[in-house]
Amino acid sequence: MGNIRKKDPDFADKILDTNNEKTDKEITEEATKLFFQTKRLTPKVLTELSDVERGTNAVTTLGMLNVATEYYKDLYSLPALGDSESIYLIHKKVTCKLTESDRDNLNEKFTVKELHIALSTADKATAPGPDGLQYEVLHQYWDSLGPILTRTANDMMKTGTLPKCFEPVEITLIPKRDKQSSVDFKDLRPISLSNTALKVISLAVCNRLQQYRDKLIGPYQRGFMRNRHISQNTMEFNTMMQGLLKAPPDDPYCAVLMADFTKAFDRISHRYLIKVIARMGIKGGIFKILKSILTQQYARIQINNCRGPRFPLLRGTRQGNPLSPILFNIALEPLFYQLEELRGIDVTYNNILIHTMKYHAFADDANIYLSDEEDYITAFNALYDYEQASNSRVSIEKSKLLGVRKDFKKLEQDILPFEQLFLGASSMKYLGLNLVRDNWAKFTSYLPFMTHKQGFSKLDLISKAQGTNTFICSKTVYRDLVHPLADNKLFALDKAIQKTFRHVGERNLYARPKNGGYGLIHLGTQLLGHRAKVLKRVEDDEGWYGKYLRVKIVFHLNRLDIGKKKIRNSQLRDFDPYTFLYDKTNASYKKLEWTFTKTEIQYIRAWLALVPRHRTPREPLFGELREDQLQSLGEREPVPRDIPDAVRRMDFKGVHKSFQEKLPCIKPGNFLKICPQANEDKRWKKFWRDLYHLEWTRRIDLTAIHLFNHGSYVPTFDRKPQDEPVSVMCNLCCDSVREDAIQIHLYQECECTKYWWHELGFSVPMHLNSMLAPADTTFKNLRRLNWFVKIVRYTYWSKERVSELQGEPHNPLSPQQLKRAMNSVSPKVDDII
Structure with missing residues (x-):
């Protein structure tokens, strides 16, 4: 519950309030927003903002807009020129990386197909820009808008001028993950919302640059790069760390500098970055379009749906623009050229030299490997020159110097002004992972499926499966590669996930969606x-x-x-x-x-x-x-x-996926014993394929009929008699039924269920053969079947009916009760159309 209060206090209060009246649609929407909280949280209303450094504070929306505008106007103002010698030294080693052929390819005219590929791969969960246009609109009207957008992109390459409609940027303020309660600007992340059309063009430009990533970006920069992964950094660093701690080098000053850049994306000088881009050999139309996107926009702060005055963006890369990450990587490269002069730290095995590491980088997290005090001087000079040239700043408070000896904290040196700590301390982390050992128990305690109050239980099964695969399985894989889960803990984790999917058996949970399953990733198999x-x-x-x-x-x-x-x-x-x-x-x-x-x-x-x-x-x-x-x-x-x-x-x-492919098409064994005529492979394959289109592609909620065809989502199951079959009473019609024949009674013989079947407009007599993998997979028919299955299940054990049957005599449901029961179960027409 504490996690929810940090993310959204208002929603926390709502879900603790058992008396609030909300529709199923509202509950599901809030649950979905909470679970996919990294992207879909409703913006919080800000009540206070502070600029601690300047001593200013505001508690009204207008006041906050004024304070925020002054802060970010200053942050994005034209930076002063740094030391000329440092600028010369930092640029000196930047050489042309591209051939004439590479440049020709980069400068080819954009095509409609190329921009459509960019649109198709864009992150659809991002918020729209000032024009309010969403990706879905561009996709829907691409035949008309695609040629216009392509012509605009080519005009930008030709003229180097940004269209007026692409100039505005709205900046929203998002608290950093570990600073949720802070109101200080330094703890807020400014997210730039550019117009969606510009983001599509930017993504197309980024795709072109990514083709030459290995020429432009060094091998140990791995943030935002295709075919480079964060796990490469963590695995390599963990291997280095284990070797260093096991056999520390002779020099007591051997250390790792974990450099943290303050406002890394926001401070980069445009003059510096443009010069680096040009010296790397990026010229012509692609250079013009990069320069226009980088330098020709203005911003307005948005707080509580109100906008402040506009101001120019004269430095920084836009967090929220697809080009920003690779531009930031390019901006870092000159620093790493300078760091090549380090002696670095040797990676060895049994005195055989494997490699000498000088740095690792993932976005603005940079590890610099220092062998001795001379390396300290080299690193200090490189960082100073880089700061002077690029306007970046290394945080003295957040950066750490980690030594490989336990007494390193007491070691005296006056070169690098960072806190000195022992690399092997249990609190040390790199890219979110503990260096010594990962606390899996703590990790699992934060997973959304561990508590129903985190909104996870209100998600539909498809969203729950997708969310589990996206947010839980990916994080588990990342940690497991460095700190592998023990088999028993991995088994327990899989079981814990399975328990959150009520009414769904293990086999059905992992089967392919087109075979009737939910496509959940089996962690034991995936981690293998x-x-x-x-x-x-x-x-x-x-x-x-x-x-x-x-x-x-x-x-x-x-x-x-x-x-x-x-x-x-x-x-x-x-x-x-x-x-x-x-x-x-x-x-x-x-x-x-x-x-x-x-x-x-x-x-x-x-x-x-x-x-x-x-x-x-x-x-x-x-x-x-x-x-x-x-x-x-x-x-x-x-x-x-x-x-x-x-x-x-x-x-x-x-x-x-191979594991899923081996799982057969799902069939309800218990029902097929009653209705063997429905046991035909082609019939089931067609049914599940058609249902997949409705549920997964069109996102229509047909959970009830889906689970019914698993053999679940029924009010009661047939029971195998121990000796002679015992008669039980049907809660609907009150007929006496054999305990091993309740299913055939409910779905083929019961007069109450026949009433609902007729009222829902089915033209054929009620029979399981019409409910199991039905040949008619139109939306209309499946919606009626879905409604029917829900009515039977909910009414059979409704509190009103159970209470009524506790007395005497036992009467079947009256026509009025049958009609009221039917009306009380929603078909969710509004939700699914």
């Missing part, structure tokens, strides 16, 4: 695939992490060959890492703890569980490796021809 994919880096990773794994594999095979955990490098022979990966005898997987960490052993076990193996281990062709050969140990080699194509193309991230 992601873990195994790490071992695939032995084959295809040209970076140092793949080399690190290959070196460890060679050492392990040598240890098994000699029969000892401790071996000298001079004893090494050149075993083939591919033999380890594809050993069908399992001989290579003995004593894994001799070489690999607990996390790496989990990767190996996942690989063994998923990948078919065909090789038999054999002795190396040559004897011990020479010294020069040791230095090249672990270098990537071509994948052998004997590796099957199916293994090479194996989609490890899609292992769950």
Whole structure:
């Protein structure tokens, strides 16, 4: 409940108020907004804002607009020129990265198809800009608007001028995740809302730049880059950290500087960024369009649906524009060119050098690796020059200098003015993960499915499944790659998720939606695939992490060959890492703890569980490796021809999809025993496919008939008699029915259900064969069936009916009661049309 109060106090009060009157539609809408809270929270009404540095404060909307406008007008004002020598030094190493052919491709005219692809891949959950136009409108009228937008984009490339309608930007203020209660501007994130049409053009420009990402952006910048992932940073850093803590370098000043940039996106100088873009070789029309988007907009602050006066945006990249992330990455590159002068920290294994790391970066989170005090000086100078040239500022309060020795905090140095801490402290985090160990118990306690009061229980099943896959499974995979879940905890996590889907069996929950399931990701299977994919880096990773794994594999095979955990490098022979990966005898997987960490052993076990193996281990062709050969140990080699194509193309991230494909089309076994004529595969495949279109594509709520065709969502189940069948009473018509025949009575014989069937307008007699995978899958028929199933289920155990049956005599439902029951169960027509 505390989490809800932080996110939306008003909604917290509402859900604790049991007397408030709301429709099902309102309840579901609020629940959906809360669960998908990262994007769909209703804007909060601001009651106070402060600029602590200037000592100003406001508590009225007009006052807050004035204070906010002054703050952000100053933040986005033209920055003063920095030290000329620093500017020269920071730009000196920026060289042309693109060929003439690359530039020609970048400067080709935009096409309608290219912009439509950008529109199709845009994040539809983002808010519209000042014109109020949503992505759906552009999509709906693309045939008319597409050519106009394409012509506008090409005009911008030709003239370098932003159309007047693209100039305005509205800035909304969003509290940072860990500063929800703060009213200080420094704890608010300014989100720029540009017009949707401009965002489509910006995304198309971004797509073009992404084609040359490997030329423009260094390999260890991984934020917002295709085929680069946050998990690469966390896994590499975790590997480095374990090695450093296990065997600290001789120099006591060896440390990691976790640099935190203040208002990183907002402070970047336009003059600086434009010069960097040009020096990288981005010229011509694409340069003009970048410059126009960057420099020709003005902003207005929006607070409580009121707008302040306009002011120019003379610095910063727009948070909310698709171009902003890659422009920020480009702006950071000159700093990392300077940091190449560092000695850095060596990544080694058994005294064999794997790689020397100088930095890691993910968006504005930068790790700088320092080997000694000389590196401190180099880093200080690089950061100073970068600040002078770009107008960025490294936060002295938030940046940390983490040493690899326990006494590092007491070590004296006067070069870097940051707080000194021990890298191995339990409180240390990197990109949201604990460095030492991840607290899975705390993580699961914050998951939305852990409490019904977080709105999750009010979501429809499809939204709940999609939300679970998007927000829960993705976060679990990210953490698991660094701190793998134990099997028992993983099993418990899957079970906890399953319990939130009432009326849905495990098999039905994980089956493909087009086969009648809900497509929920089975974490046990999905994590297996992601873990195994790490071992695939032995084959295809040209970076140092793949080399690190290959070196460890060679050492392990040598240890098994000699029969000892401790071996000298001079004893090494050149075993083939591919033999380890594809050993069908399992001989290579003995004593894994001799070489690999607990996390790496989990990767190996996942690989063994998923990948078919065909090789038999054999002795190396040559004897011990020479010294020069040791230095090249672990270098990537071509994948052998004997590796099957199916293994090479194996989609490890899609292992769950393969798991789903194996699950058969869902059929209700209990009903088919009663109604065997409905047991036809083609019939069920067609029904589920048509229902998928209505439920998943058109988002029509047909949950009742969906679950009914699972064999659930019925008021009571047939019971297998222990001895002789016992008679039970039908709560609707009060007839005596055998306990093992209640289903056939309710859906084929009961006079009360026949009444509802007739009133709903069905032309055929009531029979299960008309309800199970019906041939008529029109919206009209399925809506009526959905309504019928709900009426039967809700009325059978309604409080009014149960209370009535507690007395004597037991009378069937009267015509008036039947009609009232029918009217009391909503078909949700308004919700679904």
